[in-house]
Each structure stands twice: as C-alpha cells, then as structure tokens.
Amino acid sequence: MRIDITDDVKRVFDNIGPRNPLRRLTESDRRLLTAMLFLYKYDSLTAADWYAPLETAGTIASDAGELAARIRREVIEGKAAQVLSPFIGSYKSVAEVLERFSKQMKIVFDSLVGRPGHKSKIGRNQFLVMASEFVRLTTGSYYDEHLAELFQAVHPSADLKDEISGEAILKKRKHLMRSYPLIHAHLMKKVHVTKTCSEVAGGPMRTTPDDLTDE
Secondary structure (H helix, E strand, C coil): CCEHHHHHHHHHHHCCCCCHHHHHHCCCHHHHHHHHHHHHHHHHHHHHHHHHHHHHHHHHHHHHHHHHHHHHHHHCCCCCCCHHHHHHHHHHHHHHHHHHHHHHHHHHHHHHHCCCCCHHHHHHHHHHHHHHHHHHHHHHCHHHHHHHHHHHHHCCHHHHHHCCCCHHHHHHHHHHHHHHHHHHHHHHHHHHHHHHHHHHHHHCCCECCCCCCCC
C-alpha cells in the first residue's frame, strides 16, 4: 500500500493554529513528519495481523523452556530415569539446549520486539514516538501538545484522535524509553537516518510503511 501525501501536507499545516511552532518546519520536514503520522494510523489498522506470528513464536519459545523443565524433572532426573537412562544417551543434553533456547529468545523478544501481548502495541507506537523524536531533533523541543494538534489535522475523523493528546504522546515515549531502551535507541538511529535521507532527496514524498522500517 502506497500513500501519496504530497497534496495532503499543505492541507494539514493549514489546519493547525498560527502559533503552532511546527508551522516553522521546512517543506521536507513537514512531509516527513506528516508521513510518520499517516503511517501510525496505517500501522494501527494492521499491527495485530503483522505481529501475530511474533506473538506465536514467543509463546513457542516460552513453551520450550517449560518442556525442558518437564524433561529434566520427569525423564532425566525422575523416577523413570533409571529405566530410561540406557536409551537416553546423548539426548540428555536436549533439556539444556531447550532451556538455553528459551532464555535467549525471551531476551530477544522482550528487548527488541515487545513482551507477550504487547508486540503489536509497541510496534505501532514506534511511528508516533519517531514523530515526537523527529520534532525534538528538528526544533530542540518535543512540543507534544502541538504534535497532537498536527495529528488531529492529519486524521480529522480518526477513531484514534481521542487517544492522541500531548500527555498521551509523552506517556508512550517515556514508556518506550524506560521499558524498551534498545528499541528506542534503534528508533533514534532511524530518525536521524530518515531525516538525512529526506534532506538529501528532497522533492515530493511518496511513502509506504516499509520506508520507515527495516528491510
């Protein structure tokens, strides 16, 4: 899905207050910020389906740890061990391998993707946090209330409008920084790279969700 925002940028910025400091952004910065807010809405509609396989993978990895504990308790060290030991042989390491796998995957999912049940929420909030960090990078301040006003101009009839206030943006950003510092650090790198690419490329912007995410 491609979203042509060229014709929308002027409309969006014409519909925010005259004292909104975001009006001072350059044309390329306006396009980029508008794109991030468009993609937040788009990702809000698709995030659950997009992250469902990751939730499933996380559950399987967790189950592997529980299975490892049962294998160790019932098969390797339990009452059945004396009978089964001649047949287990090198398979005794299975429990240890599964435990290491489960622990490693938990670190990966919790740190880089999101904790169980939160992956889609963390994923879609990244575009909004990117927008707020982009504002700070460009202007020196977050201007969360003004960014919320811009969001409402981008999506004047969106169901999400009620949940996007300056306070809500601040809360989402702080939560990501506190609970997922690696995700936030990676996000900051993408903000810097995206801004640099926009300044170099210039011209009308056409964007897809993949343009602001990793390949």
